[in-house]
Amino acid sequence: GENVEQHPSTLSVQEGDSAVIKCTYSDSASNYFPWYKQELGKGPQLIIDIRSNVGEKKDQRIAVTLNKTAKHFSLHITETQPEDSAVYFCAASPRDSSYKLIFGSGTRLLVRP
Amino acid sequence: DSGVTQTPKHLITATGQRVTLRCSPRSGDLSVYWYQQSLDQGLQFLIQYYNGEERAKGNILERFSAQQFPDLHSELNLSSLELGDSALYFCASSVAAGSTNEKLFFGSGTQLSVL
Numbered sequence: 288g289e290n291v292e293q294h295p296s297t298l299s300v301q302e303g304d305s306a307v308i309k310c311t312y313s314d315s316a317s318n319y320f321p322w323y324k325q326e327l328g329k330g331p332q333l334i335i336d337i338r339s340n341v342g343e344k345k346d347q348r349i350a351v352t353l354n355k356t357a358k359h360f361s362l363h364i365t366e367t368q369p370e371d372s373a374v375y376f377c378a379a380s381p382r383d384s385s386y387k388l389i390f391g392s393g394t395r396l397l398v399r400p
Numbered sequence: 401d402s403g404v405t406q407t408p409k410h411l412i413t414a415t416g417q418r419v420t421l422r423c424s425p426r427s428g429d430l431s432v433y434w435y436q437q438s439l440d441q442g443l444q445f446l447i448q449y450y451n452g453e454e455r456a457k458g459n460i461l462e463r464f465s466a467q468q469f470p471d472l473h474s475e476l477n478l479s480s481l482e483l484g485d486s487a488l489y490f491c492a493s494s495v496a497a498g499s500t501n502e503k504l505f506f507g508s509g510t511q512l513s514v515l
Contacts, residue, residue, distance in 0.1 A: 319502045330402065330490055330506035331443070376443060380502050387433060387456050388504055390443040 289314040289381045293391025301399050306367050308394045310377035311359040319380035320353060320360045321388065326373045334375075335362070367398045403427065404507035406491050412513045418479040421510045425472055425493030431455070432474040433494070433504060434466055438487040449474055450496055481514045488512075 290313040300306050312320075318339040323331035337344045337351045337360065344351050348367075353360040364371055374395050378388040403426035413419055425432050434446040436459075445458035449468035460466075463481075468474045478485060488511050492504040 321503070323506075328508075330404075330492075330508045332402070333503060333505065336503065387445050387448050387458065388502070389445065390435075392442045 289317055289379055289389040291377060291379050291389050291391040293377050293394060295394060296392065297395045297397070299397045299399060300367050302367060302369060304367055306362075306364045306371070306396055306398075308362045308375055308377070308396070309359060310361070310379075310391050311357075312379040312389075313358070314379065314381050315355075315358060316382040317379040318382050320351070321378050321380075322349075322351060322362050323376045323378065323390075324373045325376065325393075331376060364396075367396075369398050369400050372396055372398045402505040402507060404491055404493050404505050406489075406507035406510050408510060409508065410511045410513075412515065413481060414515055415481055415483060417481050417514075418477065419481065419512065421476040421478070421489050421491075421512075423474045423476070423491030423493075423507060425474070425491075426505055429493035429495055429505070430472065431494045431496035432468055432472070433492040434460075434474070434476050435490040435492065435506075436487050437490060437509070441487075443490070446476070455496075478512070483514050486512055486514045 293310045321336035325331045350363040374393045377391040405424040431450045433448045436444045446460040448456040466476045488509045490509045492506045
């Protein structure tokens with residue numbers, strides 16, 4: 288089955304700097320890759336997603352890139368702000384009869400003021 | 401607010417007991433997913449229901465079971481509870497009505513503490 292690896296597990300950046308989180312997946316048939324942000328005491332919230340027919344997608348300060356050949360995708364956050372501090376999860380959706388998501392292990396991002 | 405409602409928010413119980421977690425999906429969503437989040441295991445997929453039928457199974461223990469009712473709400477039943485079952489249990493929902501819209505929306509979770 289699908290396996291998703293995520294790095295780094297923790298990331299500390301200065302406010303205004305960029306943050307990059309990387310994920311690799313194992314199932315070449317996976318075709319959907321969302322990113323979730325989880326704040327303390329809350330459920331994961333979808334922040335951006337990308338499908339396998341697209342190489343890059345951007346939404347304001349957040350962008351995601353996908354390299355299907357290498358089977359990896361990345362989250363880029365520019366001009367980081369303290370409110371970006373949270374745990375970020377990548378996920379992949381295997382192409383089968385379900386729409387379940389397989390999640391990476393999470394990255395705890397700390398943005399220092 | 402994602403539109404997915406989970407109750408209760410917190411549950412404290414003893415080993416060997418049985419509990420039921422409840423989830424109401426977003427209006428219009430036909431699929432419900434259950435995930436377990438523990439400190440050392442991350443977000444683990446347990447089970448998915450689509451329009452009342454089991455669609456996919458993940459790392460769900462035999463002591464755990466779930467169902468989705470005709471009004472599309474779902475319940476996760478955990479029995480013979482052990483200390484290691486202490487975790488956050490999330491429910492998520494999606495349209496999953498034959499389209500490629502796989503966007504999952506998560507509830508705020510039920511924190512289960514087994515003492």
